Amino acid sequence: MDTTTIKNNFRSEEYQINMGPQHPATHGVLRLLLTIDGEIIKKVEPDLGYIHRSIEKMCERDSYQQIVHLTDRMDYLSSHINNEAVCLTVENALQVEVPERVKVIRTIIAELTRIASHTLWWGVMGMDVGALTTYFYGFRDREMINDIFEETCGARLTMNYNIPGGLMFDIHPNFVKRTKEFIAHFKTKLPEYDLLLTGNVIFQKRMKGIGILSKEDAISFGASGPVGRASGYSCDVRKHHSYSAYDKVNFKEILKTEGDTFARYQVRILEMWESLSIIEQLIDNIPEGDFFAKTNTVIKLPEGEFYEKVETARGELGVYIISTGTKNPYRMKFRSPGFSNLSLLNHIAVGGKIGDLVATMATLDLVIPDIDR
């Protein structure tokens, strides 16, 4: 037989495999349709909508205070920051000036939320690549933050602490003390994270050089948050469009240039250190004053269009309100960070192996309710 006949008889075929919608690693309900040739991925097609709850349509008939409660359920790991986004948009539209105390407290709780989200991400990241113990270590630290929130806000996951104009109630008397204890505790644990996972040779071989995203692609795909920053794209909303008390604190924006999975991992670990430093700068100097500014019971935004951005743990969340002067918005659009981050999955995963896809997806840190809204 000549070589072409042999090649035709042994031609390899591509086959399709489903990943999800149930995952063992709490990414959420995402179904990926993979087209694979042997071990190499040829195409990744996400199938969304499993947790679509039509939040944007519901916003068109709810009052602004009710809308704040809906945003908790979008990216539930940074629920406080989502609430803050809507509250900021409404306050800027009404031109209401919130007291300094509110701004500082909002910043502290936002940074604690960011640390909680990143510890959960770290635990799940280890689990995805096979180091099953990291899940428990991450959750141990997250539980301490949840306990602090439970005392002040009354909830552990969907916090509902912000209202347009300020906060729902003042912080608990124990808040400052417990936060300081947490900072001291976490500073000893974060090097442990490095010891367990970052320095491990097997882990580094699984992560370095995988899923490379260049800076131009990051900007074109709209990547934000740690995904964009790991490719060298400076996109921190806290620096470029400062809100709350971020202009009063000193913190670095973590940038890496390699753009691979390991760079995204390192950016998040270093971000946790920066969050600790922000909390430390603010926790001792919370200004006295009111914890809310007076607004009407029925909030009516003036006619016009309003847009605000905040930096959640995943990236840039944008809230776009078109108002016709009534008590409900005419159109409310949430620009979610996960949506843009997911769209680049096909671009960076093609050509790699299935194991690489798992590691890459873990570092994109997707929360599907954020994408599906």
Next chain:
Amino acid sequence: MTNEALQNLISTWIPELEFTEEKSQFLNITVQPEQLHQLMTQLKSNSETNFDYLFCLSGVDWGAALGVVYHLESTAHRHQLVVKVKTEDRENPTFDSVWTIWRTAEFHEREVFDFFGIQFTNHPNLKRLFLTEDWDGFPLRKDYVDEINMIIK
């Protein structure tokens, strides 16, 4: 660049643009559907404007017209801009796709198609994104009626 400088520069490219800064914190440009792709390409490629970051693409049902709102930002100059495009055709609304200019538009335009029914020419994969393939109607339009699922107060 300030909004005024932007307005001066962009109005030299295409004469029929409408500029406004009322009721919005950004400079708003309303463009006709035929000139959309040309305007967008120039906004990105021109080195003084350099709008390389499309950070929000929303579909809006304006009552009589259907439209799309693009929020643009430049990572180099840090100025922002809003571009709006509308069409009165509610049966078959069509605009040009901008996914070749900003790759993020691929998924955002699918979402707009899913909820508003607006078609985009030259889109690689214009299918519904969130809803199932056989869903009837476009939910975010103002005239959408669903007796079972919608609770109207």
Next chain:
Amino acid sequence: MNITKNIHEWLFSLMPEATASIVEMVLIAVVYLAIFAVAGLYLVLLERRVAAWFQLRLGPNRVGYQGLLQTMADALKLVSKELTVTIKADKFLYNLAPYFVIVTALMALSLFPFSKEFQAFDINIGIFFLTSISSIGVIGILLAGWSSNNKFALIGAMRSGVQTISYELSVGLSLLTMVLMTGSLQLSQIVEVQKGGWLIVQGHIPAIIAFCIYMIAGTAETNRAPFDLVEAESELGAGFHTEYSGMKFAYFFLAEFINMFIIAAIATTVFFGAYLSPFGITDNIPLLGVFWFLAKTLVLIFLMMWFRWTFPRLRIDQLLVLEWKYLLPLNLLNLVIMALIVLLKLTIHF
């Protein structure tokens, strides 16, 4: 107090020679089966408690005193499960596959010298027999994947097959390195030689290298983490035993733990002196050798469990690169060094 010798003589005095030897063999088989089926169950419980200890939690401690009856309860549950068979599965091979795996595992157990008197089968090609038996186990895995008629099971079985046959080389070569010092493949001979000091001490540097390579390759042989791509690839299915349930699944599961015991027991015999106590302190007390053997084996099993709960997983191509590009050349080099050391009489003797 030579129990085995007494029973042997009693049986032979009771019946003609042929039947006596058959009865003796059946008796030994039943005893081993009973002990190791139960031992497998307790190894599972040990794994769960050790995992819990690493993960800052308690583990099963409710069923029975400190959870000792937990695996018994799990086994009862497994026995009562519905035996599903897919219509398109190749019935004969589908039913045959688990037996390959569990029978070879149990056969290998019969060679170990638990004590001077307790060794069921002292064949003169001991080490060779052990490595060949584990090779037959691979056939079971491939049959399971193929006959399930399920593409995920097939992928898992192929990966597992590739992994096992690659790492067998390293296992065999590292054991061969130690055999250079003993001059015999027979397990009781190997233990005799270690009366002058454990082999890992006698062989110093090349023996330590051989031990490290053996532990890595042994962990890969049993498909445990960090080489558990096959079974913990839970994103794509449960590997080659996706389509099995009930008792057949229990066979695969048990076989994994018994394999772990076998790898640890071989290391104990060849490197750490089997039933000999350190410095020969209690060698005069009969039957205490069993305690020493089990203690050393349990330490090595703990080491393997420690690997599982600490390290991330290797990708399949990284796994194969590790074997073919790093472990195999290192092993061959080590073999040459050991040969030189034995030739030049540089081993440490006591």
